[in-house]
Amino acid sequence: MTSTVSGPNASSTAATFAQDWAVWHADREEQLATPHGWLSLTALHWLDETTRAYDGLPGTWRATGDGGVELTADGDAVLDTELDGAPVTGTVRLEPVDGQPGVLVTVGERKIEVIRRTDTYALRVRDPQAITRTAFAGAPAFPADERWVAEGRFEPYAEPQRLTVGAVVDGLQHFPVAVGVVRFTLEGAEHSLVAFPGKDGGLSLHFHDATSGESTYGGGRSLRLDDPDADGRVTVDFNRTLNLPCAFTAHATCPLPPAGNRLTVAVEAGERTPLRPDLAP
Structure with missing residues (x-):
């Protein structure tokens, strides 16, 4: 001591x-x-190999079964890279790393984080208007x-x-x-x-x-x-x-x-x- x-x-x-x-x-x-920190989380959707849409999210999503996630865009999503954003058209493959921060997809002021945990995948929605952030005391x-x-x-x-x-x-x-x-x-x-x-x-x-x-x-x-x-x-x-x-x-x-x-x-x-x-x- x-x-x-x-x-x-x-x-x-x-x-x-x-x-x-x-x-x-x-x-x-x-x-x-911060706007997209831990207090901004509003949802956690676990993925499987079935193509699904999720309330409030653009496009459809599925785990590929071989180490990735596919997003099929409907025109209003933007893939957020380390350098700049680029419109997503058609189907893109996302490859998050186990245990690390996920790949981000920007939708308006929200960010959808695609994460990998062991061999499972999920979408984590980060919204600056989350009550956990706006009411943070x-x-x-x-x-x-x-x-x-x-x-x-x-x-x-x-x-x-x-x-x-x-x-x-x-x-x-x-x-x-x-x-x-x-x-x-x-x-x-x-x-x-x-x-x-x-x-x-x-x-x-x-x-x-x-x-x-x-x-x-x-x-x-x-x-x-x-x-x-x-x-x-x-x-x-x-x-x-x-x-x-x-x-x-x-x-x-x-x-x-x-x-x-x-x-x-x-x-x-x-x-x-x-x-x-x-x-x-």
Whole structure:
């Protein structure tokens, strides 16, 4: 655990810590509220090899059975590429990558994301007018507290290990690759969590704790760590623990934490269970 500052500099140090966290949290809320972010999801349609139309979506869609999805356009869809958009005519083949952000099709202000999860495919509709976005009132969180900052040590595996974990969608599985274990002391006890590569570098910890399903989302939360130093040391700041997208929307396919990533302590830090305007009576 990090040491506590005492004396005349204690209050200024605590104030700086709280201010830094507030800036980080405001940035997080701004990112959540982007027009086509996770709060914009309005539908999740699973595909099979039967050609189907879906309410409010252009054209017809089907999974091909050989690693792709076919969209047969009816003239009002635009295929969104990395460089520019081009009108879709006839039938086009889309090839999303398992576990990665999907291929996007633009329809007016909406984006239809074609995703692959293992060998299944789905359409995820992103609409800036989704109530989960327009009624978003922020991501509730515990007050920042330095007691939830620990010094940890990363112990890499000799070889990365492919794990199998469940998902918030019944019957779906994810296969994340673990790269090692982070060990740390929290609330006077030794803990360890399996670590995954972070999407933008560093490490990612996906875990349950004693608050899960109570004051925090039951499907677990995640925490990004910076890269370990040369001696494997990492700072584990639970104040920056995040909800996964599935805490905010019913249309995400989030993985569950690995079975062993369950802390017995109640980590009253980071994001709490968010309000869901789509579930309001």
